[in-house]
Amino acid sequence: MFDKINTMIHETLGPAGPLILVAGLAVLLILSTIPMMLSQKPDPLDKLNEGAQKKMDAQQRAVLRDKKRNEKLNKYAQFLEPQDAKELSEIKMKLLQAGYRSKDAVQIYYFMQFVLGIGLLAAGTLYYVLFIDPETATMQTKLYYILGPGIVGYMAPKYWVNKRVEKRKDEIQSGFPxxxxxxxxxxEAGQSMEQSILRVAKELRASYPALADEYEIISHEMKAGKDRGQVLNDMSERCGLQDVTSFVTVLNQAQTFGTSISDALRVYAAEMRDKRVMRAEEAANKLPTKMTLTTMMLTVPPLLIILVSPSIVGIANMGNMSP
Structure with missing residues (x-):
């Protein structure tokens, strides 16, 4: 009986008949369950839970996004901001470390990624259509001219922010001692901690503006009544440097145990000067190694040309003179 059915299926649908029949039965079963699922009455408890969850999500999004920001960008905030609180906090901190403190910094960052990605993708497609022959172009060529500019445009803001973060960290590290x-x-002259920070910010403005900005921020936050320990911890997070974190720990410990701040500053300032000298010596020791390859590339070829060229010319002349 089964052999007859199998033979009929093969004669009707071909060699792949059993597979087609099984796939068709699966589709019919799936389609038959859809009306049953739609006809089920919703559970009132699920409806209450869903309403509470929606209200909670709306409140959370309201907390994550400040309504006082740019209204044009805020209309598209759900597309220009991460919906996850952790991811939003990470990108905010990254932009703060790069020196972008605007309320719209996150939205502008994702907006630039979107605009540059789509714009360069369209430009690459237009260039491919106008100047590249589709018949002779390979798949690699198509990806290079079409997707390549789009990927570059999408990654350009991230690369720019990372370079800004590194440059700002180097500037803060150089000026911190x-x-x-x-x-x-x-x-030691008798000024308070707040007055000292404000004076240092003014003196450093010309040489190290990034570090001066950080000192001005913590000075304003202290004047506003924010706790000194929290202000210093926020500064260490914005700077993202181990030296600043250690400095904040020293000041917090001095305040907690009631020790002299000037003594703690004297010891830590001497340590920072020593570390700066060590970094300079490390850079100086790396220089000969970096110069070796450049020196060989720029010195050896001209030297070989000067030494070998007369011999080559002489051999060529002797070859021409021989009968």
Whole structure:
């Protein structure tokens, strides 16, 4: 009986008949369950839970997004901002470390990614259509001219922010020992911690503007009544440097145990000066290794040309003179 059915299926649908029949039965079963699922009455408890969840999500989104920001960008906030609180916090901190403190910084960042990605993708497609022959172009060529510009445009804001973060960290690290020395002088002269920070910010403005901005921020936050320990911890997160984190720990411990801030600053400032000298010596020791390859590339070829060229010319002349 089964052989007859199998033979009929093969004669009717071909060699793939059994597979087609099984796939068709699966589709029919799926379609038959859809009306049953739609006809089920919703559970009142599920409806209450769904309403509470929607209300909670709306409140959470309202907390995550500030309604006082740019109205044009805020209309598309759900597309220009991460909906996850952790991801939003990470990108905010990244932009703060790059020096972008605007309320619209996150939205502008994702907007630039979208605009540059779509714009360069359209430009690459237009260039491919106008100047590249589709018949002779390979798949690699198509991806290079069409998707390549779009990927570059999408990654350009991220690359720019990362470069800004690294540049800002280098600037803060370079000026931090000088800032500690100035702060130590101000504290030993009788000024308070808040006055010392504000004075150091003014003195560092010309040489290290990024570090001066950080000192001004913590000065304003202290004047606003924010806790000093929290202000200093926020500064260490914005800077993202181990030296600043250690400095914040030293000040918090001095405040907690009631020890002299000037003594703590004196010891830590001396340590920072030593670390700066060590970093300079490390860079100087790396320089000969980096110069070796460049020196060989720029010196050896001209030297070989000067030494070998007369011999080559002489051999060529002798070859021409021979009968």
């Amino acid at each position: 000088d800032a500690l020395d100035m702060m130590l002088v101000c504290v």
